Amino acid sequence: MSKVALVTGAGQGIGASIAMRLANDGFAVALVGRTLSKVQDVADKITSNGQKAVAIAADVQNRDDMFRAVNEATEQLGDFNVIVNNAGVAPTTPIMEVNQDTLDSTWKINVGGTIWGTQAAVEKMRALGHGGKIINATSQAGVLGNPNLTVYGSTKFAIRGITQTTARELAADNITVNAFAPGIVKTPMMNDIAQKVADNAGKDFDWGMQQFAQDISLKRLAEPEDIANAVAFLASKDSDYVTGQTLIVDGGMVFQ
Ligand SMILES: NC(=O)C1=CN([C@@H]2O[C@H](COP(=O)(O)OP(=O)(O)OC[C@H]3O[C@@H](n4cnc5c(N)ncnc54)[C@H](O)[C@@H]3O)[C@@H](O)[C@H]2O)C=CC1
Numbered sequence: 001m002s003k004v005a006l007v008t009g010a011g012q013g014i015g016a017s018i019a020m021r022l023a024n025d026g027f028a029v030a031l032v033g034r035t036l037s038k039v040q041d042v043a044d045k046i047t048s049n050g051q052k053a054v055a056i057a058a059d060v061q062n063r064d065d066m067f068r069a070v071n072e073a074t075e076q077l078g079d080f081n082v083i084v085n086n087a088g089v090a091p092t093t094p095i096m097e098v099n100q101d102t103l104d105s106t107w108k109i110n111v112g113g114t115i116w117g118t119q120a121a122v123e124k125m126r127a128l129g130h131g132g133k134i135i136n137a138t139s140q141a142g143v144l145g146n147p148n149l150t151v152y153g154s155t156k157f158a159i160r161g162i163t164q165t166t167a168r169e170l171a172a173d174n175i176t177v178n179a180f181a182p183g184i185v186k187t188p189m190m191n192d193i194a195q196k197v198a199d200n201a202g203k204d205f206d207w208g209m210q211q212f213a214q215d216i217s218l219k220r221l222a223e224p225e226d227i228a229n230a231v232a233f234l235a236s237k238d239s240d241y242v243t244g245q246t247l248i249v250d251g252g253m254v255f256q
């Protein structure tokens with residue numbers, strides 16, 4: 001029987017790419033997102049290749065939604081082995097523009113979504129009587145402070161903390177917890193950030209993107225597939241002896 005992986009924020013960008021890669025690697029995949037039609041489109045692409053996928057509508061900031069999503073994935077696909085807490089939002093927030101709504105909503109989605117996804121996955125893995133893998137999306141901006149990203153960066157630093165803490169707590173359940181930290185990836189999220197930073201400075205989109213991309217040693221932006229390759233390792237048996245780590249996938253921007 002196939003192992004089952006659930007990916008949040010799987011309707012576009014990095015999440016869609018991870019779902020397709022894990023399906024290629026033999027996982028049955030549950031694709032979770034707020035808009036059913038978006039995750040359904042990606043799930044349809046996977047099933048048209050003869051692979052197994054289901055689409056589930058859920059909002060990661062809602063704890064009940066995440067428990068329901070994990071239950072539905074298990075009922076429809078027959079097991080539950082891996083969760084990729086990928087969904088996130090990235091408001092551009094120069095420090096003096098941070099307001100209460102942006103702070104609360106970003107933390108609820110990025111940090112709350114990671115915690116609820118983790119709880120739902122752990123409850124299910126324990127009920128099924130086996131371990132599993134929890135994989136969280138942080139960012140290079142969660143390893144090194146990025147200007148204009150105070151709120152987003154704070155959530156991504158927190159996700160690394162959650163990853164380390166839960167790795168220690170859940171080791172006894174044979175559950176590993178790791179994070180991936182993408183650099184600058186060609187997705188709607190990154191395009192939006194680059195445009196807003198450019199607008200704030202009265203410059204164009206390429207200038208905005210260059211503010212983030214100038215330190216990439218490999219001199220190219222990441223494709224979503226570059227990130228999916230690293231997540232595939234964290235979801236595979238090959239990472240069984242790795243826990244509590246953040247795998248930085250940024251073409252050589254941040255070294256630590
Ligand atoms: N694009 C980049 O350069 C980088 C992205 N990341 C992280 O990678 C992850 C994926 O990012 P991208 O694919 O670039 O973003 P994206 O904005 O292109 O896609 C994110 C997906 O998450 C979904 N989502 C947002 N809030 C949700 C919620 N409350 N419930 C369910 N789904 C929700 C969105 O609808 C969207 O489909 C995020 O956690 C992001 O912070 C990290 C570093 C760099």
Ligand SMILES: CC(=O)C(C)=O
Nearest residue numbers: 090139140141183212
């Ligand atoms: C969006 C993001 O995570 C960046 C710029 O690192």
